[in-house]
Amino acid sequence: MFAEIIVDIAHSAVDRRFTYRIPEGLPVSVGHHVLVPFGLGDHFKEGFVVARKETSDYPEIKDVAKIIEPYPVLLPEQIALAEWMQDAYHCLFVDALRLMIPAQLRGMRIKEKRVHTVCLADGLDVEAALDSLKRAPAQKRVLELVARINAEASVPDINAFYPNSTGAVNALIARGMLVEQSETVFRRPQKLRIHTPAHTLTEAQASAAKAIDEAMDAQNGSVLLLHGVTGSGKTEVYLKAIEDCLKKGGQAIVLVPEISLTPQTVGRFTDRFGDRIAVLHSRLSAGERFDEWRRIRLGLADIVIGARSAIFAPTERLRLVIVDEEHESSYQSESQPRYLAGEIAAKRVRELGGTLVLGSATPSLLSYSRALSGKYRLLELKERVEGRPLPTVEVVNMRDELLMGNNSIFSDKLVERLSECLGMGQQAMLFINRRGYATFVSCRSCGYVLKCDNCDISMTYHKSESRTRCHYCGAVKPLPKECPNCKKPFIKQFGIGTEQVEEAVHRLFPSVRTLRMDTDTMREKGSYERLLSSFHRGDAQVLIGTQMIAKGHDFPNVTLVGVVSADTTLNLPDYRAPERTFQLLTQVAGRAGRDNLPGRVVLQTYEPQHPIIRFAKAQDYVGFFHYEIMERKKLLYPPFSLFLRIVFADRDEQTAERGCLDYAKQLEAELLSVLGDEGKNDLLLLVAAEAPIARISGYSRYQIVIKLLRTRRLKSAVRTITAFHDLHRTVCREAVLEVNPQEMF
Numbered sequence: 001m002f003a004e005i006i007v008d009i010a011h012s013a014v015d016r017r018f019t020y021r022i023p024e025g026l027p028v029s030v031g032h033h034v035l036v037p038f039g040l041g042d043h044f045k046e047g048f049v050v051a052r053k054e055t056s057d058y059p060e061i062k063d064v065a066k067i068i069e070p071y072p073v074l075l076p077e078q079i080a081l082a083e084w085m086q087d088a089y090h091c092l093f094v095d096a097l098r099l100m101i102p103a104q105l106r107g108m109r110i111k112e113k114r115v116h117t118v119c120l121a122d123g124l125d126v127e128a129a130l131d132s133l134k135r136a137p138a139q140k141r142v143l144e145l146v147a148r149i150n151a152e153a154s155v156p157d158i159n160a161f162y163p164n165s166t167g168a169v170n171a172l173i174a175r176g177m178l179v180e181q182s183e184t185v186f187r188r189p190q191k192l193r194i195h196t197p198a199h200t201l202t203e204a205q206a207s208a209a210k211a212i213d214e215a216m217d218a219q220n221g222s223v224l225l226l227h228g229v230t231g232s233g234k235t236e237v238y239l240k241a242i243e244d245c246l247k248k249g250g251q252a253i254v255l256v257p258e259i260s261l262t263p264q265t266v267g268r269f270t271d272r273f274g275d276r277i278a279v280l281h282s283r284l285s286a287g288e289r290f291d292e293w294r295r296i297r298l299g300l301a302d303i304v305i306g307a308r309s310a311i312f313a314p315t316e317r318l319r320l321v322i323v324d325e326e327h328e329s330s331y332q333s334e335s336q337p338r339y340l341a342g343e344i345a346a347k348r349v350r351e352l353g354g355t356l357v358l359g360s361a362t363p364s365l366l367s368y369s370r371a372l373s374g375k376y377r378l379l380e381l382k383e384r385v386e387g388r389p390l391p392t393v394e395v396v397n398m399r400d401e402l403l404m405g406n407n408s409i410f411s412d413k414l415v416e417r418l419s420e421c422l423g424m425g426q427q428a429m430l431f432i433n434r435r436g437y438a439t440f441v442s443c444r445s446c447g448y449v450l451k452c453d454n455c456d457i458s459m460t461y462h463k464s465e466s467r468t469r470c471h472y473c474g475a476v477k478p479l480p481k482e483c484p485n486c487k488k489p490f491i492k493q494f495g496i497g498t499e500q501v502e503e504a505v506h507r508l509f510p511s512v513r514t515l516r517m518d519t520d521t522m523r524e525k526g527s528y529e530r531l532l533s534s535f536h537r538g539d540a541q542v543l544i545g546t547q548m549i550a551k552g553h554d555f556p557n558v559t560l561v562g563v564v565s566a567d568t569t570l571n572l573p574d575y576r577a578p579e580r581t582f583q584l585l586t587q588v589a590g591r592a593g594r595d596n597l598p599g600r601v602v603l604q605t606y607e608p609q610h611p612i613i614r615f616a617k618a619q620d621y622v623g624f625f626h627y628e629i630m631e632r633k634k635l636l637y638p639p640f641s642l643f644l645r646i647v648f649a650d651r652d653e654q655t656a657e658r659g660c661l662d663y664a665k666q667l668e669a670e671l672l673s674v675l676g677d678e679g680k681n682d683l684l685l686l687v688a689a690e691a692p693i694a695r696i697s698g699y700s701r702y703q704i705v706i707k708l709l710r711t712r713r714l715k716s717a718v719r720t721i722t723a724f725h726d727l728h729r730t731v732c733r734e735a736v737l738e739v740n741p742q743e744m745f
């Protein structure tokens with residue numbers, strides 16, 4: 001027998017199947033992680049068995065040297081998935097395979113944790129044995145101890161009792177007085193249980209759960225979109241669906257955005273399903289991650305909760321995948337392979353005959369249009385549970401405030417609502433999309449703007465550090481007293497960040513305690529959890545933060561949400577800005593009034609008439625959808641087209657520029673010839689220019705933006721671009737191709 005093996009080296013030159021002989025007696029099967037002699041010196045390399053075959057015509061074949069883990073680490077379905085990804089995301093086979101196993105498994109950097117235990121040998125006459133050990137006091141006291149425990153004793157425990165006893169233990173084993181055993185233990189992350197009583201489902205929840213149950217029975221790989229307003233009880237539907245899935249003997253994967261993977265979220269699931277849950281996220285230790293993965297692989301866990309990469313969990317009996325907050329951009333991987341978790345989920349359930357549930361209060365335009373076209377089944381929860389009203393949204397025109405002479409951060413309305421809320425002993429959240437104190441520093445006399453020396457970006461003032469900071473490369477600079485350009489003392493800070501909002505709250509309400517949540521206050525491990533539970537306990541009355549506070553949290557005592565400025569995201573130069581703004585406003589607003597107290601939202605803006613603001617005020621997703629999809633259609637933006645971007649970066653500005661421009665010229669010619677006469681109009685745009693942020697960390701940046709109409713020729717056009725990129729990526733220090741880039745500037 002022969003094995004086809006992918007060697008664990010990420011290089012396109014060796015990213016193919018190598019054939020090895022399976023030596024007699026070595027039980028190598030598909031999915032095994034093995035050692036093989038490789039290359040000229042026959043050095044041992046790790047590899048993955050992706051197929052077995054009976055024959056090979058290749059004359060000189062080497063043997064597989066060793067099986068590393070006793071069980072196959074990859075399922076056949078995962079191998080097929082990796083092969084599909086190779087084409088879909090234009091990545092190396094081995095890079096896709098690596099996503100499916102814990103990183104530390106490679107290089108054999110992590111092992112099972114075993115605990116050695118000993119117990120008395122069967123039928124041992126303890127008295128006589130102790131007598132015979134008079135001249136070996138160390139052994140005697142160990143034997144006495146084990147006899148006293150009269151059960152299995154772990155060697156570390158014995159050593160804790162009598163230090164340095166391992167030798168004595170081994171001697172007793174050699175004498176046949178103790179019998180050795182060893183047992184695998186799983187390192188488990190600490191799991192909090194948040195007790196939430198199982199609710200009787202509302203009619204809408206029950207009918208959604210029923211539809212999911214039926215889809216699971218049909219086993220046809222269908223996708224359901226659960227569109228439920230904030231607080232409509234989507235989680236309860238997920239819990240019911242998982243319960244049904246387990247009853248059928250299936251396994252389930254639940255994806256949530258990393259940021260909402262808090263002890264609170266996990267706690268709700270753990271309370272319901274206990275030890276059948278495995279958790280996968282970036283805050284686990286290597287040992288915990290390996291062991292959680294192994295519990296899934298060995299079938300000991302039936303439910304996986306995790307962030308994006310948990311979609312690759314080795315669930316052999318997968319029947320249900322839930323993607324919560326499906327519109328979140330964190331489901332898109334930012335590094336190679338640049339996969340989309342929802343797409344991987346759809347592929348897996350299609351192959352396995354499972355069911356995919358996408359849930360959101362604000363589905364992505366793409367998902368909702370697929371639901372309308374019947375490609376996905378649409379399930380709706382139109383009301384909050386227990387007849388709780390959606391929060392009332394008040395829009396304040398900040399221009400009017402200015403005209404009335406109020407140039408502070410807060411409108412009169414927001415101050416009024418804040419004092420009402422705090423006066424009643426309730427809590428408030430204030431949302432501002434910028435961290436720091438002031439977003440830029442400028443001279444009022446000559447207009448000079450303080451910029452980073454390495455990046456083409458203005459410096460943000462951080463009052464708590466009394467200096468300025470670049471949010472791209474982290475460089476710091478002092479705040480100048482006079483203008484470095486005109487030397488006049490008119491340097492001033494502009495724009496509002498989280499620090500300034502916090503300061504303003506303290507000025508207005510000196511006795512009120514606040515908490516601030518942004519990447520500046522969240523650097524330490526565990527700080528996120530600490531801050532959330534502190535606010536939950538009521539240690540502070542006001543929580544101020546960036547988008548971090550918008551996601552999924554359930555604080556029953558929060559009745560007011562203030563959006564300090566709705567305009568910052570709305571005016572970003574990105575076609576997704578309106579969609580992101582609507583999603584964000586709906587999510588933040590959804591934090592208010594989730595329990596029995598009604599909620600209020602005050603939304604401050606300079607553009608109260610903007611359609612997006614009006615849909616957000618009415619919390620009208622469907623209205624927003626129809627408006628925005630028409631806008632996209634008019635301008636042929638996605639989903640009617642596809643954007644690609646290639647970013648060129650080099651320390652030498654000319655190399656970056658020339659590399660980019662030459663690349664663009666050649667690529668355009670090649671694309672046009674592939675598209676042919678019939679398809680030449682599919683290429684809506686191909687522009688090469690300096691990137692909007694022309695310098696980052698000392699690198700000059702140029703970019704090509706390509707926009708392709710979505711037609712049947714799209715796939716071959718994208719293939720042409722990726723193949724071209726492979727050949728020409730070396731034109732400068734760095735050239736990165738992104739299909740459907742998350743950022744355009």
Ligand code: ADP
Nearest residue numbers: 199200201202228230231232233234235236385
């Ligand atoms: P969503 O995820 O849709 O925003 P959640 O699932 O977090 O909503 O539910 C909001 C709140 O309503 C939670 O506190 C939850 O415990 C509660 N809840 C959910 N379903 C019911 C129900 N059928 N009856 C009563 N309360 C419910």
Ligand code: ZN
Nearest residue numbers: 452455470473
């Ligand atoms: Zn910088």
